[in-house]
Amino acid sequence: MAIELKRRLGGIAGQAGSIAVTLFGLLILTFAIGRIMPNDPARAMVGEDASPEVYRAVYEQLGLDRPMWEQFLLYLRDVLQFDFGTSIRSGQPVLHDILHVLPATIELATFAIIFGASFGITLGVMAAVNKDRWPDHLIRVISLMGHSMPIFWTGMIGLLVFYAGFGWVGGSGRMSQFYIGLVPERTNFLLIDSALAGEWEVFRSAINHIILPASLLGYSSSAYITRMTRSFMLDQLGQEYVTTARVKGLSKRQTIWRHAFGNIRVQLVTIVALAYGALLEGAVLIEAVFAWPGFGQYLTSNLLIGDMNAVMTCVLLVGVIFIGLNILSDVLYRIFDPRTK
Amino acid sequence: MTMSDTSRATDARRAMPQSLIALRNICVFLARTPTSAFGLIVLGVLIFTAIFAPLIATHDPYVQDLQNTLAPPDAAHFFGTDELGRDIFSRLVHGSRITLTIISLVTVVVGPIGLFMGTVAGYFGGRVDTVLMRITDIFLSFPSLILSLAFVAALGPSLNNAIIAISLTAWPPIARLARAETMTFRKADYIAAARLQGASPARIIWKSIVPMCLPSVMIRLTLNMATVILTAAGLGFLGLGAQPPMPEWGAMIATGRRYMIDSWWLVTFPGLAILSVSLAFNLLGDGLRDALDPKQMMKR
Amino acid sequence: MDPILTVRDLSVHYPGAPVCAVKSVSFTLGRERLGIVGESGSGKSTVGRALMRLLPDAKLSAQTLTFEGVDLLAASERQMLRLRGARMSMILQDPKYSLNPIRRCGEQVAEGVRTHTRCSKKQARDKALAMLKAVQIRNPERVYDLYPHEISGGMGQRIMIAMMLLTDPDMVIADEPTSALDVTVRLQVLSILDDLVRRRGIGLIMISHDLNLVRNFCDRVLIMYDGRVVESIAAGQLDQAQHPYTRGLLAAQPRIGGGRGPLPVLKRDPAWSQPMEIPV
Numbered sequence: 001m002a003i004e005l006k007r008r009l010g011g012i013a014g015q016a017g018s019i020a021v022t023l024f025g026l027l028i029l030t031f032a033i034g035r036i037m038p039n040d041p042a043r044a045m046v047g048e049d050a051s052p053e054v055y056r057a058v059y060e061q062l063g064l065d066r067p068m069w070e071q072f073l074l075y076l077r078d079v080l081q082f083d084f085g086t087s088i089r090s091g092q093p094v095l096h097d098i099l100h101v102l103p104a105t106i107e108l109a110t111f112a113i114i115f116g117a118s119f120g121i122t123l124g125v126m127a128a129v130n131k132d133r134w135p136d137h138l139i140r141v142i143s144l145m146g147h148s149m150p151i152f153w154t155g156m157i158g159l160l161v162f163y164a165g166f167g168w169v170g171g172s173g174r175m176s177q178f179y180i181g182l183v184p185e186r187t188n189f190l191l192i193d194s195a196l197a198g199e200w201e202v203f204r205s206a207i208n209h210i211i212l213p214a215s216l217l218g219y220s221s222s223a224y225i226t227r228m229t230r231s232f233m234l235d236q237l238g239q240e241y242v243t244t245a246r247v248k249g250l251s252k253r254q255t256i257w258r259h260a261f262g263n264i265r266v267q268l269v270t271i272v273a274l275a276y277g278a279l280l281e282g283a284v285l286i287e288a289v290f291a292w293p294g295f296g297q298y299l300t301s302n303l304l305i306g307d308m309n310a311v312m313t314c315v316l317l318v319g320v321i322f323i324g325l326n327i328l329s330d331v332l333y334r335i336f337d338p339r340t341k
Numbered sequence: 342m343t344m345s346d347t348s349r350a351t352d353a354r355r356a357m358p359q360s361l362i363a364l365r366n367i368c369v370f371l372a373r374t375p376t377s378a379f380g381l382i383v384l385g386v387l388i389f390t391a392i393f394a395p396l397i398a399t400h401d402p403y404v405q406d407l408q409n410t411l412a413p414p415d416a417a418h419f420f421g422t423d424e425l426g427r428d429i430f431s432r433l434v435h436g437s438r439i440t441l442t443i444i445s446l447v448t449v450v451v452g453p454i455g456l457f458m459g460t461v462a463g464y465f466g467g468r469v470d471t472v473l474m475r476i477t478d479i480f481l482s483f484p485s486l487i488l489s490l491a492f493v494a495a496l497g498p499s500l501n502n503a504i505i506a507i508s509l510t511a512w513p514p515i516a517r518l519a520r521a522e523t524m525t526f527r528k529a530d531y532i533a534a535a536r537l538q539g540a541s542p543a544r545i546i547w548k549s550i551v552p553m554c555l556p557s558v559m560i561r562l563t564l565n566m567a568t569v570i571l572t573a574a575g576l577g578f579l580g581l582g583a584q585p586p587m588p589e590w591g592a593m594i595a596t597g598r599r600y601m602i603d604s605w606w607l608v609t610f611p612g613l614a615i616l617s618v619s620l621a622f623n624l625l626g627d628g629l630r631d632a633l634d635p636k637q638m639m640k641r
Numbered sequence: 642m643d644p645i646l647t648v649r650d651l652s653v654h655y656p657g658a659p660v661c662a663v664k665s666v667s668f669t670l671g672r673e674r675l676g677i678v679g680e681s682g683s684g685k686s687t688v689g690r691a692l693m694r695l696l697p698d699a700k701l702s703a704q705t706l707t708f709e710g711v712d713l714l715a716a717s718e719r720q721m722l723r724l725r726g727a728r729m730s731m732i733l734q735d736p737k738y739s740l741n742p743i744r745r746c747g748e749q750v751a752e753g754v755r756t757h758t759r760c761s762k763k764q765a766r767d768k769a770l771a772m773l774k775a776v777q778i779r780n781p782e783r784v785y786d787l788y789p790h791e792i793s794g795g796m797g798q799r800i801m802i803a804m805m806l807l808t809d810p811d812m813v814i815a816d817e818p819t820s821a822l823d824v825t826v827r828l829q830v831l832s833i834l835d836d837l838v839r840r841r842g843i844g845l846i847m848i849s850h851d852l853n854l855v856r857n858f859c860d861r862v863l864i865m866y867d868g869r870v871v872e873s874i875a876a877g878q879l880d881q882a883q884h885p886y887t888r889g890l891l892a893a894q895p896r897i898g899g900g901r902g903p904l905p906v907l908k909r910d911p912a913w914s915q916p917m918e919i920p921v
Contacts, residue, residue: 025479148620153612240738249726281484303494315491
């Protein structure tokens with residue numbers, strides 16, 4: 001067991017080198033984005049009517065007078081110490097800001113992926129089982145529809161219909177205005193915080209508010225999951241062991257869920273991990289529509305005012321999350337598949 | 342069909358170049374599948390509208406009519422008017438030109454970049470391949486919208502910058518594809534023959550490899566168009582793409598948002614326009630995938 | 642003798658195919674071993690799967706298709722579920738593909754019992770272990786917990802046999818049970834199967850392309866060509882076969898002590914595809 005574990009960890013360590021290179025590239029890219037910026041970060045910090053001396057001082061303090069490679073090394077040094085600079089708008093360290101807003105996004109994205117994965121996997125299996133018959137065509141259209149929607153628009157229509165029209169769900173924000181500040185912030189995951197504080201009204205309000213954006217986000221991500229599930233499942237249904245199970249007297253449904261589905265589980269885990277990353281993209285837009293105080297809104301609001309420290313860090317973080325999910329899906333694959341043992 | 346008909350048909354077929362036959366077969370196949378046929382029709386309508394926009398539009402898309410703001414859809418204004426009294430239908434019609442411009446410019450930029458990176462990496466292999474593919478991987482490690490957001494933020498918000506930003510994020514999948522294709526026939530005899538005749542690598546890549554990659558790259562570009570449209574609309578919505586008063590669909594939704602509760606038509610119609618065009622591309626892409634999958638073709 | 646299975650004029654048509662894969666095949670099966678021989682594409686495997694009603698898209702038609710008094714054509718899927726794996730089962734060709742790769746072998750063997758009889762996990766396990774022993778697996782406890790990729794082909798096929806005979810079926814279809822195996826373990830697996838089938842009085846349909854194997858192992862042989870049964874003959878009298886196709890096949894067999902010249906090659910005659918009178 002120990003040897004086996006070591007071998008597996010060894011494989012992962014082999015990847016670590018290439019991951020480090022990718023991360024380094026990521027840093028170059030974010031640095032480049034920060035530096036091609038036409039507006040002047042020193043000017044943005046001191047304001048329009050600062051004296052030339054003050055401006056000069058800040059300019060040098062930021063290291064803008066040094067050659068590009070030196071600036072990059074400085075940036076690298078700061079990043080390695082987890083110093084991502086200060087947000088111009090809030091005056092707080094960027095990292096502090098981001099850690100504060102990230103839980104809201106994680107909460108939203110997790111709900112969305114739970115919805116998207118269960119919806120997508122079910123549809124995918126159904127499509128595969130009914131290949132080339134009408135349910136397959138219908139599911140294809142449903143899932144392509146989810147893939148084609150401009151999610152910010154669907155979010156608005158959803159608000160218009162389900163909030164303004166029927167009043168079934170909460171409107172924008174994470175909870176209704178009424179409850180803001182009622183629950184002490186411990187983890188910043190509102191559902192956890194409110195449950196910990198025993199504020200079940202807030203908890204219900206939070207559920208009410210998360211359900212619409214999360215299900216829309218999940219629907220849009222389910223297209224990819226559906227397509228992959230369908231093709232994985234078709235592969236498995238053509239296998240001989242499926243016939244074996246049928247010969248044994250298992251019904252179609254038992255064969256699919258007990259035998260074939262077990263064989264695509266590993267692949268599905270990796271797909272869902274990747275879909276979770278892609279979801280962050282939709283989260284940026286849906287947060288803008290639902291005034292969701294998360295990572296996406298933080299990013300877009302800082303984009304518009306040109307707060308490059310914040311933007312660079314956000315972009316870097318997304319890249320890191322993406323790479324992390326890729327590694328995670330790889331690791332999960334190795335752990336779960338008995339054949340790789 | 343009689344004998345002479347068949348032979349004439351084969352004669353005609355012989356006269357056509359191979360690629361045209363393939364293209365025609367693909368089109369016939371697509372037209373037979375209802376979903377892809379729908380995609381083809383929507384695209385046809387889009388192109389037609391873009392070309393004849395001034396003739397189709399009932400009003401000038403930029404002329405304001407402050408007497409008649411936020412009017413609901415009626416006979417004079419099919420889709421109603423916006424907060425400045427501009428005709429939404431005419432703005433949508435003119436907006437189709439912007440959409441088409443975005444798609445075609447992105448395609449024109451992305452195709453060559455992707456082809457260049459992919460074929461060079463695939464042809465030379467070794468270090469060149471490692472370096473180029475590492476760069477590709479770095480770009481691929483971001484969701485496309487987030488990276489374009491960052492680029493636009495750095496370059497400044499405008500339609501042109503949005504197109505540049507989208508192009509910068511859209512080339513990596515093309516490069517990957519072109520590389521994979523190149524790898525399959527890098528070792529082929531005719532490449533070796535060209536090399537023995539003293540052709541330079543640039544010439545081999547340009548004359549022998551690029552044409553071979555072209556079909557699959559074209560298909561991949563079509564598949565990507567839906568994503569391009571959605572990203573562009575998203576940028577427009579966030580105020581980072583086309584700027585008002587341009588009738589870009591995403592930006593129209595963004596401005597209509599404030600009046601959404603009372604005037605649903607402001608956001609509904611531009612959204613439907615985006616949805617139908619991106620759905621059309623997705624359906625078409627889906628059909629293309631089926632059409633080019635040899636296993637599927639055998640079945641028909 | 643009361644037949645277990647009666648087939649009269651069975652035809653199978655796959656959607657989209659120009660001709661039927663199986664054309665009016667008729668035979669009966671008692672408690673005996675019946676071989677079906679034919680080249681690839683002759684429809685022999687299709688017959689096996691049609692009997693189990695495991696061809697969801699194909700169109701079956703027959704005058705009679707009864708298995709122990711049940712009309713297989715009219716039976717509902719529900720009735721079929723009760724038959725399959727309990728009273729009829731099928732041994733598939735290659736254990737590498739026919740065992741579920743991510744489930745333990747023993748569990749897969751026991752699953753049949755669990756599906757058809759009410760019993761505890763423990764009982765099913767004990768029964769499966771006993772059956773594994775019956776197919777001469779020396780260390781059943783250990784093998785029970787192995788995954789299919791951890792066992793050899795011969796052992797895999799013995800597990801397959803155990804799985805399919807565990808519920809004491811009356812009819813077993815063996816679809817090329819040994820053609821994926823090493824020549825050295827072929828006979829061993831066959832003799833295990835033979836022994837169990839004889840002792841339990843199971844009606845066996847052995848589908849194979851190997852004329853010699855069927856001749857030595859079965860009581861009766863059907864020769865199939867192009868979806869039709871061209872000849873039905875007792876295994877011992879195969880040398881007196883009438884049909885030119887069968888004779889051609891026999892002539893193409895190498896023989897120890899035979900001449901060293903090239904073996905004759907089968908000359909096909911389109912007339913073989915025409916229907917002909919077969920005594921059933």
